[in-house]
Amino acid sequence: MAGAFDFVPAIAALPLLAFVVSLFAGQYMPKRGAEAGILATAGSLVLSIWTALTVAGITGSATSYNENLYTWVAGVADGAVTLRLGVLVDPLTALMLVIVSLIALLVHVFSLGYMNDEGETGLPRYYAGLGLFTASMLAFVFSNNLLMAFMFFELVGLCSYLLIGFWFREDGPPSAAKKAFLVTRFGDYFFLIGVVGVFATFGTGLFAPITEGGTVVAESFPQMAEHALEDGESFFGYSAQTWITILGMLVLGGVVGKSAQFPLHTWLPDAMEGPTPVSALIHAATMVAAGVYLVARMYGFYLLSPTALAVIALIGGFTALFAATMGVVKQELKQVLAYSTISQYGYMMLALGSGGYVAAVFHLTTHAIFKALLFLGAGSVIIAMHHNENMWDMGGLKDRMPVTYWTFLSGSLALAGIVPFAGFWSKDEVLFEALIHGFGSTGTLGTMFLVAYAMGLLAVFFTGFYTFRMVYLTFHGDARTDVARDPEPVGWNVKGPLSVLGIGAATVGLINMKPIADLTGLHIDFLHKWLLGPEEGGWPALTSTGLHHYEELMHNVAGIDPAYPLGETTTLLVSALVSLSLALAGVLVARSLYNEPEPVEHTDKLGGAKTLLMHNYYQDEYQVWLAQGVTVPLARAADKFDQGVVDGVVNGISSVSLFTGSRFRRIQSGVVTNYAALMTLSLVLLLVVFVVLGGGV
C-alpha cells in the first residue's frame, strides 16, 4: 500500500498546481486565487504531518526515505555524471516540511486580510508567486542531492524577486528586488561552483546514501568525502582535507547569501519593500532559513572541515551581534524585524559552526514560528496604521488592538529570549553548545568558538533592547498620531494566524527543554531524540544523517568535544542565567528609556556611533560603490575600448584600403605618354630584376 513517502512529491506539487491555477484562473476567482493557495498549502500541511508521523514510526514501518525519482540528464559516456532529482525524507526534512507548509498556510490566510481586504490589484500574480515559492521551498527541503537543492534554491530566489517587486509601479520595490536577487546571486555563484565541484569530485551530489534492502546502491558525497579523508586521497592536486574545505566554503557562499549573513546581508532590510506577508513567509521564516537548512542537510560534510566550521561559527556570531546593534536605532517596525532576523540566523550559523546541530535546528524551528508571528503582527499594525510603518507615529495601540498586542508580545518575549518563551530555550541551547565546545575543542578551533560565543552572548542584550524598544514604541505610551488614535480594525483572517502563532511562540520551546531535561533527568528533549534516532539501525543507519554519526565525526575528524568548566549542571545553569539576565537587562533598559507616555529619541546619546549605526556600518554604501563605482566604470571603459580600439582597427583597415585605392587610381593619369613611360619603366625594371640580377647575363 502507498505510504506517506509516496506522496512526498505531492507536497510540492500541490502548491505548484496552485501557482498555475491562480496565475491563469486567478482573476476569475472571488478571492483572486487565494483559494487555490490555501487549499494547496493546507493539503501540503496535512501530507507533511502525515510524513512526519511516518518518520516517527507511528504510521508505517519505514522511518526514512531516499529515492531518485527523475533522471534530469543522463550521462551515457563513462566519466559523464548523471544528474537526477529525488526525494530524501528523514526527521530533519519532516520537521522542516511541517514548519514551511504551516507558515505558508497561515501566511496565505493572513494575506486575505492584508492584500484582498486592502483592495490590492494584481492579486493573481501575488498568489501565484506565493504558490510557486511554497512549491520550490518544499521541493528544496526534500531534495536528495546538492544539484536539485541548488535548482530550487534558485527558484525560491526568483519568487523572492517577484514578490519583493510586487508593487512594481513604485520605484522602491523593483530596486529592492533587483538588489535581493543580485546579492544572493553573488553567493549562489560560489554555491554553483561548489555544486559542480562536488559532482566533479565525487560523481554524485546525494546527501544520503540510497539503500536497497540494507545494501548501499548509491553512496552519498559526505560519506565518500569521509572515506577519501580516511584514505588520504587527493583531488585536483589538493589534499582531500583542503579540497573538502574549499568545496565547503564555496557552498557556504550560497548559504551566506540566502541566509543574509555578513557580508551578504544587505539585501534583506531592503527586501522589506515587499508585502508584509511575503516578508513573514520568505524573508523571516522559510527562504532565509534555506541557507542554514542546507548546512544542516550536509552537516556530515562540513564536520569534515574544522576550518569551515570555524568560519561558519565566526560569521554566525559576528552577524548576530552586528545585526542586533543595527536593529537598535531603526525607526520602522519592519526594519527592526529585518535586522533581528539577520541576527537570529547568525545564532543558527553559530550553533552549526560550533557543533550545536540540534540547537541550530531547534532555533530554526522556534525562530520560524515567532518571527513569522512578529511579522504578521507588524502586518496587522501596518494595516491599522494605513501602511505607515514608522514607530514614532504609533504608540498606545495596546488597548485598541489587544489580540495583535498580546500575540506580538508573546513573539517579542520569545525573540528576546525570556523564559519560558520559545526563543529562550533555543537561543540558550545555541549559546550553551558554543560555550562547552569552545572549552572542549582542541587548538584554535576552541578559541574561535569562544570568540563567536562572546559575540553571540553580547547580542542577547541588544536583542532584548531593540525588541522591547519596538514593543513600547508601538503599543505603549500615548498615541502619537490621529491614525494611531483610531486605527483601522483587522479581521479574523488576520487575528486567526496571529493567535495560532502566538500560542506557538509561547509553547514551541517545550519540544526541547534541554536544561530541564538535564536537571530533572526527564527525557523531554523531544527534538533531540527526534534528530538522534535509535542507537543502532533505523533511519540513521540508512541515511547516515543521524546525530550519533555527527557526534562521531565531531569527535573523530573535527576534534570538537564538549567540556564543562564548572561541571555539567552548573555550566548549564550559569550559561542559561547569564543569557537570561542579559536579555532581561536589555528589556529593562528599553523599558526605562521608552516606556513613557511621550517617548523621545535617545539615539543621540550614542554620539558618533549613531551615524555609523544609522548607515548600517556603510555596508550598503561600499557594496553599491562596488557595483556602480567600480564595475560600471570598468564596463564603460571596456565599451570605449571595444568601440575605439577593437572596432577601430576594423574600420581603420577599410578606410586605409580605400585611401590606398584612391591613390592607386591616380596612376591612371589619362595622358597616354605617361602610360608609355610607365610601361617602358616597368619593362626595364623587370629586365633588370629577372635578367640581369636573375643571373641571365
Added chain:
Amino acid sequence: MVVDIAGFQVADWVALVPSLILGVTAMLLFIVDSIEPRPGTSSNTVLAGLSTLGALGAFLVAGYFLVLGVGQPRGTGAVDLFNGQLVVDGMSLFFVVIVGSVTALVTLASYDYLEGQEYQAEYYGLVIMAATGMSLMASANSLATIFVSLELSSLPSYALVAFLKKNRGSVEGGLKYLLVGALSSSVLVYGISLVYAASGSLQLNAVADALAGGSSVPVGILGVGIIMVLLGFAFKTASVPFHFWAPEAYEGAPAPVSAFLSSASKAAGFVVAFRVFLTAFPEVGGLAGGDPMVDWVTAVTVLAVVTMTVGNFAAATQEKVKRMLAYSSVGHAGYALIGLAALNAPDQGFVLGASMMHLLVYGFMNTGAFLFIALTEHWGIGRTFQDFNGLSTQAPLACAAMTVFLFSLAGLPIGGGFISKLYLLAATAQAGSWLLGAALIVNSALSLFYYSRVVKAMWIEDPSADLEVDSYPSSLYAAVVIAAFVTFALLPAFGLLSPSAFDAASVLFG
C-alpha cells in the same frame, strides 16, 4: 592527314571548323552589306542574326568537339595543322567555346544597342573578325601565327572601341588602346625576335627542344625576349603594367564592345600566354625541375599580385560603374594569372585548370555585367553609382541578373565564380605561395565591397524622382538574362566543362 571525328574519317582541317565558321561569317557579313544598294543601310536584324548565328555555330561546334574528344587524349589527340603552326587540342577548343559564347551574347545585345547607328555592318564584321582572330589565337602554336592572330584580333578591336565616332570618350579610348597596343605589339615582336635569336625557331615545340638543347647565343638575350613576350601578352590580358589602356578603352567604348574585349579578348590573351609559356619555356622556367634559366614563374607571380591589387584597389574608389567594372576586369586578369604563377605545385594541371575555369565563368558574368551597363546606356540613365539608385523598382529582372553577375564576380555562391575563385585560392594553397593567397583573399574581400556598392544602389537606396525606364529592349534583355542564367547554372553545372578544362590543362604539362 586524316583524323577520326565521331567515327568519320575526315581531313584534319575539319578540326579547325569553329574558327573557319567565324571567318566565313565575317566574309558573309561583308557580302551582305555590299549587296545592299546603299552602303551602311543593311538591316540590323540580318546582320545581328547572321553574326550571332556564326558565333553560336562556332561555340556549338567547339563544344561538340570537346564532348567528342577532338584534340584530346581520349579522342584524336592534339591535331597538328600546317606543320604545327596551328594545333587543335582541348585547350584551344575550350577557349573557342569561351570566345564563341561571349561573341554570341555581344552580337545579340548589339542588335538593340546599335539601333539607329550607322555602319552596323562594319561593326558586326569587325566583331566577328576579332572573334576569328581570338579563336585562332587559341589554336596558334607558333610565335608567328600567334602574332598574326593576335593582331587580327587587336586591329578590329581598336576600330570597335572608337566606333562611336562622334563620342569623345569612344575616340579617346580608341586612341589610347591603339597607341598602347602598337607599343605593346612592337615589344612583343621584338621579344619574339629575341626568342627566335636564341632558339632559331618560331614553332613552340621546336623552340622548347632548341632551348632544352642549350643555345648558341647568351641566355640573357633569351631572358629579355621572354620578359618582352610576357609583357606583350600582358597587354592582351590587360595585366599590369600593360593594362593602362583598359580603364579608358572599356569606359569609352560602346558597352557591348567593352564586354567583348574584357571577356573574350582577355581569354584569348591568356590562352596564348598559357600555350607559349607552358609549351615553349617550361624548362627555361625550371618547371621540369632544376633551377630556372629565366625565372618567369616568379615574374608572373609578381605581375599577378600587382595586377589584382592595382585593379581592385583602384576599382574600390570609382564613381562610375562602368569604370569600376573596367578596373575589376584588370583585377580578374590578376586572378587568372595565378594559373601561370602558382606552378610549383605538385598538381600543375589543377592550377591551370582552375585558371581556365575562372576565365570561362568570367566570360559569362563579366560580359553580362557590361551588357547590363549597355542596357543602362540604352536607357540613358547616368553612369555613376548614384544614378543606379533604386533601379530595381524600375527593372527588377535586369537588376536581379546584375546582382547575380556582381556577386558571382565577388565569389559568392550564386554563380560559377564562387567555385572558380575558391579553386584559384586552393591552387595558391597547394603551391604554398602564401603571397598569392593572401593577395587573393584581401582583394576578393575588397571586391565584395565595391561590387555590393552597385547592389546597394540598385536594391537598397531609394530611387531619385526622375528615374524613368521607358523601354525594355528585348535582345539586350535576352542577352543579359541568358548570361545570368548561365552564370548561375555554372554553379550546379560546373562539372559540365571543368573535366575538359582540367584534362586540357594537364595535357600541357605532358
Added chain:
Amino acid sequence: MAIQTQYFLLLSAAVFCIGVYGILTRRNALVFLMSVELMLNAANINLVAFSFHHGNLTGQVFSLFTMALAAAEVAIGIGIVLVLYRNFEDIDVTKAATMRW
C-alpha cells in the same frame, strides 16, 4: 666576310631604343606611330639577321608578316587619328585626356 651577328643585335637594340625615345618624347600622334614603326623594324632587323645566323628562312618570312601587319596597324591608326582630330581639333595625344583615374 660576314658581319658578326651581335652587331646586328646592337643595331636593332639601338633602333628600338630610338623608337621608345620617340614615343616618350613626341606628342604628335603620327610621330608616335612612326616611332612604333621604328621599333617594329628593329625587331625585323633581328629576325633577318638571326635567320641568316641560324641558316633558316623562318625569320625572314616572319619579318614580311610583321611589315604587313605594321602597315595595317598604321592604317587603322590614321583612321583613329582622323576621328581624334574631328573630336579634339588636335592630334596631340596628351590632349585627349578626358578620362582618367
Added chain:
Amino acid sequence: MPVAGPIEALLAVTLVGALAVFLAPDEWAGKLATAISLVPVAVSAWMYTAFDGAGNALLGGDLAFESTIGWVQLGRYELAYHVGLDGISMPLLLLTTVLTTLALVSSWTPIDERQSQFYGLMLLMEASLIGVFSALDFFMWLVFWEAVLIPMYFLIGVWGGPRRKYAAIKFFVYTNVATLIMFVGFMALVFGLGDSISTFDMPEIAQALRAGGNLSAVAGIQPANLSLIAFTLMFAGFAVKVPVFPVHTWLPDAHVEAPTPVSVMLAGVLLKMGTYALLRFNFTMLREVAEANAAIIVAFGVLSIIYGAMLALAQQDLKRIVAYSSISSMGYVIVGLVAFTPHGFGGATFQMISHGLISGLMFMTVGVIYNETHTRMVGDISGIADRMPWAVGIFVAAAFGYMGLPFMAGFAAEYLIFQGAFASSVIPAAPLVTGVAMFGIVIVAGYLLWAMQRTLFGEYSLATDYDVSRAPVHDVAPLVVLLALVIVLGVRPGLVYQMIQDAVNPLLDTALQGGVALW
C-alpha cells in the same frame, strides 16, 4: 541510397516557397511564407521522431536521412551532394525550421514594405541554413555556408535601422574574409592528405585525419606544423561567425540595425553556424591540435564570456545588450568544446540550441516592446509592465532564462558546460578557469535585472509619444511558443541531449597523435 529524402524535401520546399513568395503580392506574402514554412517544421518534427542515426556523422556513425549524388569532378577531386544528419545536426535543423517560422510570424507587425521580397529572402535563408546543418561534402557545405550571407545582406540592408548600410556591408565583408581564410586552412589539410583523399567528403577527411599519419608535407611545411596552421586559420575563420573576442564587432552593429525577425535568425541560428563548424572541423578533425592549444582557446572563450558581459553592462540599447550577451553566451560554447569531456561537448552543443531559443526569445520580446514604444533605449522607457502585462511577463521569464534559471534550457546547457569544463583534463587549472568563466552568470544577472528595473517597472513614462497598448496576439504567440520550448528543454534536456551525447561521445574515443602547441 535514396536520393529524394526528407532533407531534399526541406530544401525543395523552402526554395520553391521562396520563389513563390517573391512573386506573391505584398499583402499576403507574410501569411503565405508562414504557411509554407510550416511544412519544414512538420517535416523536421517528423524527422526528429523518425531519427535513426547513431554516432558521429564524421566519425563513421550511422547517418539519418543520408543521400549522395555526384556533383562535380574538379581535377583529382570529386565533389558530391552528400547530406545526412546525426545527433548534433538534427537538433540544429529543428531549431532552424522552428525559429524561422516563429520569426516569420513575428515580422508581420514590423515589416511594412516590400514584404514579398522580405519573406522570400527569409525562406532562402532557411534553405541555406538547412543546407549548412545537413551537408557533409565540404564544398556543398561551403556553398550553403556562403549562401547564407546573401539574404542576410539584403535583410539587414533594406529593412534595417538608420545605419543599416554600414552594418550590412560590415557583416558581409567581415564574414566573407573569414570564410576565405578558413578555406585556405582546410584546403591545406586536404592537400596535406595528398592521394589518400580524392573527394571533399567531410567524414572521409575527418577519419583520414584522425587516423593520423596520413598528412604529408605541403609546400615544404611539415605535417605537424601544417595541421597547426590549418587549425589556426580555420579557428580564425569560424571565430568571426561565433563570434569570439576580438573579431566580434560586426555583431552588435548587425543586431542593432537588423529588424527584429532578422536579429532572431542571426542570434538564434547564424551564430550557431560558427560553433557548429568549430565542432565539426577544428575539434573533430584536428583534436590533437585543439588539445595541445587548449590553454589559448579556453582563454579566448573566457575572455569572450567576461568581456562580452562587461560590454553588455555598458549598453543603453536593449538590443545591444542582448547582442553583447550573445557574445558572452557563445563564449560558454567555446569553453565547453575545448574541455574535451562528454558533458563539455554535449553541453556546448546543447547551449547552441538553448541559446538559439532564448536569445531568439529575448530579441522577439524586445521587438514586441519596440513595436509598441518605437524605442529600445533603456532611458526612454519606464514602467510599461502595466500597459503590456503579458509581453513584460514573458520578458521577465526570458531574462531569467538568460540568467540560467533552473528548469529552463539555459541552466541545463550552462551547468553541463561547467560540469564538463571543471573535470576537464585538457584545460590547465580547469577548476579555476571554470570558476572564472562562471562569473558570467553574475554579470548577466546584473545587466538584465538593471535593464528590467529601468524599463519594465517603476512609474510609467515614455520618451517617444506613442500610445502603448497590449501587443497583438500574433506578436505574443511566438514568444509563448519559444518560452514553452525553453522550459520543456529545461525540464527534460534529454529530449535532445540524448542524441547529442550519442553523437559527441565518439569524438573522445580515438587515441591522440600529439599535436603541436602554438607556443
